[in-house]
Amino acid sequence: MDVTDSGMEQELAWQIPLYERLHANPELGLAEHATSAAAADLLSGWGFDVRHFGGTGVVGVLANGAGPCVLARADMDALPVTEATGASYASAVPGVMHACAHDMHVVALLGAAKYLAEHRGAWQGTYVALFQPAEETAAGSQAMLDDGLAAGIPRPDVALAQHVMPTEAGTIGTTPGPVLSAGDSVRITIHGRGAHGSMPHKSVDPVVLAASIVLRLQTVVSRETIPGEFAVLTVGSVSAGATANIIPDRAELLLNLRTYSMATRAAMIAAIERIVRGECAAAGSPQDPEFEYYDQYPLTSNDPEANARVTAAFTRTFGADAVYRTAPQTASEDFSRIPDAFGIPYVYWVVGSVPPETYRRAVANDTLDADIPANHSPSFLPAVDPTLRVASQAQAVAAFAYLAAETG
Secondary structure (H helix, E strand, C coil): CHHHHHHHHHHHHHHHHHHHHHHHHHCCCCCCCCHHHHHHHHHHHHCCEEEEECCCCCEEEEEECCCCCCEEEEEEECCCCCCCCCCCCCCCCCEEECCCCCCHHHHHHHHHHHHHHHHHHCCCCEEEEEEEECCCCCCCCHHHHHHHHHHHHCCCCCEEEEEEEEEECEEEEEEEEECCHHHHHHEEEEEEEEECCCCCCHHHHHHHHHHHHHHHHHHHHHHCCCCCCCCCEEEEEEECCCCCCEEECCEEEEEEEEEEHHHHHHHHHHHHHHHHHHHHHHHHCCCCEEEEEEEEEEEEEEEEEHHHHHHHHHHHHEEEEEEECCCCCCCCCCCCCHHHHHCCCCCEEEEEEEHHHHHHHHHHHHCCHHHHCCCCCCCCCCCCCCCCHHHHHHHHHHHHHHHHHCCC
């Protein structure tokens, strides 16, 4: 079914005001009360069976005869960022902003849900629209699963998700295999022996120990990871002590890891712990180091067959010039926990949001990083049209790739 030529453009009349309202009233993770209520009210009015999981999580189930079950997901939470876009609908909540386009994800999925509800004669099966809280803290999908999601909705055959990115508006990027990295944050506490700054011989200095660890950790990627295998290890924070004349008794390091391979991830974690323990032993640390893993994101890796099916549908609808193979992104997501819990394939794609002339000029001038605000920037603001229209159509097109009556 050709979604583009079937009237979805007219839906912008209600979608744009809703998007601007959500953008002006952003809500942080697990506090998306107004956002989830708006989604639930609309879904209910369109005939969906609405269910709630994980506090603010909302799921709408639309059964339409025998056939496949498709789950489509949008995240809802905002970020603790002060908006600097100057938009007429800029955030009215101090220090909170939709700086990652989750408001657009919500409205796009609602647009697809309404379209499927109004065109039941064109498809058969079950459509599940899932609105997830707290993606930015990697807590939302797990909260929904912990609250019974897997047993509380029909088992999907495939899951779909998308993300608005600062690429050319009107385009869609897909790829088989890894599309977003696995992400892990690590808090490492190392122990020394405190002393007066004038008596260093009485200490085990955790500051010097931390410095040695930071330098040695640089070899995990450069000397222990196979050349060509993607891996990032960032030491984002080192803290110890409070005054110049006191050697403290401990130090804390905060690390962040990104990988496209779970084997590489496991090898990096093993190397980090080996290096830290070895440096602590070499320094005579009086206590074993402590490792705390948090803000852990799973790998997002598209099923090749499902990705090919959805990509073909996008190409038929939007044209070959609008659909491209995207490179894997180094950002991370918690979406894949949901399909992984069901043991089903999934497809995750990216939708462009920068006016074509602006994007092409930046490419020509090699000024993308300088001229185009990235996600999480206080200046990040998608071009509403065509971004919202294309994102809405993309969700519907991907669903019809499985549900359309003519394909079974």
